[in-house]
Amino acid sequence: MAFTIAIDGPAAAGKGTISKAIARELGFAHLDTGLIYRAVGAKVLAGSDPLKAANSLSAEDLEADNLRTPEVAQAASKAAVIAEVRAALVQFQRSFARRAGGAVLDGRDIGTVICPEAEVKLFVTASAEVRAQRRHAELTEKGHALSFDEVLADVKARDDRDMSRAEAPLKPAEDAVLIDTSDLAIDEAITAALQVIHAAR
Ligand code: CDP
DSSP: OOOEEEEEOSTTSSHHHHHHHHHHHHTOEEEEHHHHHHHHHHHHHTTOOHHHHHHTOOGGGGGOTTTTSHHHHHHHHHHTTOHHHHHHHHHHHHHHHTOTTOEEEEESSIIIIIOTTOSEEEEEEOOHHHHHHHHHHHHHHTTOOOOHHHHHHHHHHHHHHHHHOSSSOSOOOTTOEEEEOTTOOHHHHHHHHHHHHHHHO
């Protein structure tokens, strides 16, 4: 049986960590849709046309080791503005969302465009400063030498672009439950998400 959990929210809100934990807990499959856009962004940085990149994505493209950098994130959010790029990626995400056995998808437009019929919709957010702090710590641990200000600038620039684009802008679905993680530890955020899910099952 299909059961979709849509998790949307701004950059570095903790969607990935929460999604993975929920998927593990429930035995659901997980798709990080941001990774798909990042793979397109990485190909664009390597010289590809954005639409060609979106149409020719392979599983290996999602495993490239530079995908988490702010440079790739910026290229991803620029490619994500293009309606044809988004359209090329819809079908795969939709069929993943409705796969048997349940699925958790995190991104920007999962509850609004990819799967408006999702059984649970969460909008995970936090202040830009808190999000940038978490992402900065994550990147520093992975050995990237970036300042906090650079990470904050990336987060803010992407939020602005993601919220103001015409196609599938970042916004909560009308029936999404908001979880603000500014003052929550990660396990508290996961517990809050699981409470909403258990109430809907
Ligand atoms: O991990 P983080 O929240 O920083 O970003 P991400 O989820 O990996 O997404 C990277 C970029 O891809 C975003 O800034 C969006 O521009 C784009 N994206 C999108 O447009 N739609 C999605 N469903 C997922 C990501």
